[in-house]
Amino acid sequence: MTSSDVDCSALCKSFICEKKPPALKIRKRGDKKEVWCTWIDEECDQGWCIHSKCAIRKMSQDGKCLKTIQPVQTSSDIRLDAPYPDAMPKDLARKFREKRK
Secondary structure: OOOOOEEEOOOOEEEEEOOOOOOHHHHHHHHOOEEEEEEOEEOOOHHHHEEEEOOOOOEEEOOEEEOOOOOOOOOOOOOOOOOOOOOOOHHHHHHHHHHHH
């Protein structure tokens, strides 16, 4: 885990409350938003709750958000002579081409 990981927030678009019916309620208190759990009638524990889930599966076991920006692969990083890992063997590809004709 990197130091840039932050606590999971219920205000995130990917946050899901799995309690049925969902117990998550967001309400305004003055200037700030308050995340409230109607099931226990207290403030939401967010990433620490057993009913919390990340829709894009980026939450770690300790309630941290693992959304990190992946480095962009440049054209100098790509090897053109390297085969694709899921590439079909040449002799098998030739057989498919012959059958298609």
